[in-house]
Amino acid sequence: MPFRSALGNRLFHLRGIRRWAKAARRAPEMELDELRTIRSLARKYLYSMNEVLAVADSRLALPTIGSNAFPKPHGTDWAWRPSLWRRPLPVPGMSSVESKSKLGSELTLFHDCAHTELTLRQLRNHREADLASYGLRMDVFAFDGSFLSLVLDLPHEAVDGLTKNHLLRMGTIVEMEKPLEIFARLNIKHGPNTEQIVRELPLHEDEIMVEFDLAYSNLNEKRIERAWVDIIFENPQMSQVILRDLTFSRRPRAEF
Incomplete structure (x- = not known):
């Protein structure tokens, strides 16, 4: 039944196209009364078609929902958005967000504020430059705490086969109302210990990216259990931050 319905719609539209093509060919010789009637109908159809085109162009220009596409370094053996x-x-957002609140299954907010005036909200990306379908907006008003961080749990694939020969890259697109310092801290739990590597995001550069080089860590490759990343915001009061994208990739170091 769906196939017949689709076929019927297609034939209906083809007949309509042929009728209008025929009217266009006859227009130079039409009687004026008939031409006025055709013109009135054409204007009505044209308005509706322009509306459809405007909505279609707008929607089809949006980043595809579910896309995991983004530039990756040569040799990447794992990548993730x-x-x-x-x-x-x-649930796309929260207000007066308490510490340890989760947004989705992977992201948790931590802070030590006595009174929270902070909101988190997922938003749809619309810019031509955006590859991610959605972004995350954080609004911070009064802030009486000493730290604020977003903690992202990395999937098991991030540590499966991970060695000290690997480089782990984090890339993001950040919009800010005012200048802030933002740090990323990679945490890898191996046995009773947790290896930590901290990098400051180069917010003044066109490509905001940091790499964690595990060659200089004390990682015990045989006892790796899990990994997570803290995104730490310094002095965030009275600010708005939008993370338009967040991506991760992993690759072995080049051998010389």
């Missing part, structure tokens, strides 16, 4: 930046969340 968290689901918050790929798919709509059941």
Whole structure:
């Protein structure tokens, strides 16, 4: 039944196209009364078609929902965009966010404020430059705490086969109302210990990217259990930050 319906619609539209093509050919010789009638109908159809084209162009220009596409370094053996930046969340936002609140299944907010005036919201990306379907907006008003961080749990694939020969890259697109310092801290739990590597995001550069080089760590490759990343915001009061994208990739170091 769906196939017949689709076929019927297609034939209906083809007949309509042929009728208008025939009217266009006859227009130079039409009687004026008939030409006025055809012109009135054409204007009505044209308005509706322009509306359809405007909506279609707008929607089809948006980044594809679920896309995991982004530039990756040569030799990448694992790449990932968290689901918050790929798919709509059941609950898209929170206000007066308490510490340890989760947004989606992978992201958790931590702070030590006595009174929170902070909101988190997933938003749809519309810019031509955006590859991610969604972004994350954080609004911070009064802030009486000493730290604020977003903690992102990395999937098991990030540490499966991970060695000290690997480079782990984090890339992002950041929009800010005012200048802030933002740090990324990679945490890898191996046995009773947790290896930590901190990098400051180069917010003044066109490509905001940091790499964690595990060659200089004390990682015990045989006891790796899991990994997560803290995104740490310094002095965030009275600010708005939008993370338009967040991506991760992993590759072995080049051998010389």
